[in-house]
Amino acid sequence: MSHIDHTHDAAALSWVASANDPATDFPLQNLPFCSFRSKGTLEPWRVGVGIGDQILDLSTWGIADLNALMARPASERRALRHRLFDTLKAGAPEVELLPQAQAEYRVPCRIGDYTDFYTGIHHARAVGKLFRPDNPLLPNYQWVPIGYHGRSSSIVVSGTPLRRPKGQVKSPEAEAPVFKPSARIDCELELGLYVGPGNALGEPFGIDEADAHAFGLTLLNDWSARDIQPWEYQPLGPFLAKNFGTTVSPWIVTMDALEPFRIPFTRPAEDPQPLPYLDSPAHRAGAAYDIELEVWFKTPSMAAPTRLSRSNLRHAYWSLAQMLTHHASNGCNLQPGDLLGTGTLSGPLPDEAGSLLELTLGGKQPITLPDGEQRTFMLDGDQLGLRAFAEKPGFRRIGFGPCDGLILPA
Ligand SMILES: O=C(O)/C=C/C(=O)CC(=O)CC(=O)O
Numbered sequence: 001m002s003h004i005d006h007t008h009d010a011a012a013l014s015w016v017a018s019a020n021d022p023a024t025d026f027p028l029q030n031l032p033f034c035s036f037r038s039k040g041t042l043e044p045w046r047v048g049v050g051i052g053d054q055i056l057d058l059s060t061w062g063i064a065d066l067n068a069l070m071a072r073p074a075s076e077r078r079a080l081r082h083r084l085f086d087t088l089k090a091g092a093p094e095v096e097l098l099p100q101a102q103a104e105y106r107v108p109c110r111i112g113d114y115t116d117f118y119t120g121i122h123h124a125r126a127v128g129k130l131f132r133p134d135n136p137l138l139p140n141y142q143w144v145p146i147g148y149h150g151r152s153s154s155i156v157v158s159g160t161p162l163r164r165p166k167g168q169v170k171s172p173e174a175e176a177p178v179f180k181p182s183a184r185i186d187c188e189l190e191l192g193l194y195v196g197p198g199n200a201l202g203e204p205f206g207i208d209e210a211d212a213h214a215f216g217l218t219l220l221n222d223w224s225a226r227d228i229q230p231w232e233y234q235p236l237g238p239f240l241a242k243n244f245g246t247t248v249s250p251w252i253v254t255m256d257a258l259e260p261f262r263i264p265f266t267r268p269a270e271d272p273q274p275l276p277y278l279d280s281p282a283h284r285a286g287a288a289y290d291i292e293l294e295v296w297f298k299t300p301s302m303a304a305p306t307r308l309s310r311s312n313l314r315h316a317y318w319s320l321a322q323m324l325t326h327h328a329s330n331g332c333n334l335q336p337g338d339l340l341g342t343g344t345l346s347g348p349l350p351d352e353a354g355s356l357l358e359l360t361l362g363g364k365q366p367i368t369l370p371d372g373e374q375r376t377f378m379l380d381g382d383q384l385g386l387r388a389f390a391e392k393p394g395f396r397r398i399g400f401g402p403c404d405g406l407i408l409p410a
């Protein structure tokens with residue numbers, strides 16, 4: 001069932017002038033959540049809603065905690081969206097706002113558990129070719145939404161610098177590994193799905209109930225040390241190559257805001273079709289999303305960032321609903337605020353790759369930047385940013401805000 005209503009009406013304007021700018025990430029139709037306070041103060045953190053270049057403070061609305069809001073049923077969350085819309089629409093009485101430029105942010109909610117999936121089949125093929133030339137796409141890939149349990153303690157908000165990790169690295173010629181700073185720090189272009197109400201332990205839910213458990217999306221950069229990863233990841237999966245830092249944007253764009261950007265979920269006829277617990281007519285009708293994704297990069301000597309790649313969530317092999325349903329299918333309990341990474345969302349073309357590993361063909365072909373500098377992986381002082389937005393004629397552009405990181409020396 002579609003939930004497109006008057007809060008998606010492109011003609012609706014806000015009394016916040018910056019929200020009516022066609023280029024803003026946060027028009028009246030978006031209303032993303034964050035956790036914020038005035039920059040440089042020790043004020044308590046508050047739940048906020050982004051509107052243009054301002055923040056609406058929800059502390060006087062009785063909303064002190066995003067996890068508690070995430071736990072509420074989808075119908076209540078939709079009712080809150082309607083109240084926010086009515087408060088911020090043109091003609092409503094103006095209330096006090098905080099300029100985003102005067103705010104600082106933290107990871108927006110308590111993330112109890114973080115799981116990273118692998119739904120980008122073009123990434124899986126490309127990385128598989130590099131790590132397992134004889135066996136790039138493992139036979140389970142088209143049957144199971146593959147994932148691994150990540151670590152939530154090292155999830156940081158956009159703008160937080162990360163120290164280059166040290167780890168065990170073994171070059172193919174060497175007899176033994178050495179412990180040293182990683183020389184292959186990479187990004188991964190992902191979206192993160194924040195879980196809504198979730199399920200009790202031992203009580204899975206069906207694919208058609210999955211939407212009720214999806215709260216919203218964020219940009220997610222799953223930083224990866226590509227020289228630590230191949231040595232440590234078999235047989236138990238990614239570990240220290242992945243958990244030294246994961247950057248999320250400060251903002252959670254609700255699934256309600258993204259409703260107009262649903263598209264059919266398709267599976268090529270020649271591929272295995274999803275097992276019945278991951279398939280339904282309603283799921284096929286609209287479980288995928290058309291969301292544009294970008295990777296931007298800047299060295300210390302560049303005046304402005306340059307775009308390295310662009311892709312789209314539509315290329316994901318498994319849907320957000322399938323990630324949720326599969327994760328809970330054994331009775332594992334998902335909880336409000338849990339974060340599910342989509343996996344690296346590379347598109348089919350070379351310039352749609354969501355990692356430097358792919359963009360540089362395994363580090364063999366450096367990228368030449370606009371000022372002539374070259375890069376394979378991140379050097380100290382380099383900055384990398386992810387961006388995302390959904391756009392469609394007849395609707396306002398829904399943006400995701402920044403997801404930026406900087407690599408510091410080891
Ligand atoms: O193919 C592999 O062995 C590993 C690939 C990854 O880097 C794992 C990962 O984080 C999943 C993803 O982002 O798609």
Ligand SMILES: [Ca+2]
Pocket residue numbers: 116117188190222341343344
């Ligand atoms: Ca990943």
Ligand SMILES: [Mg+2]
Pocket residue numbers: 221222223224242243244245246
């Ligand atoms: Mg990571």
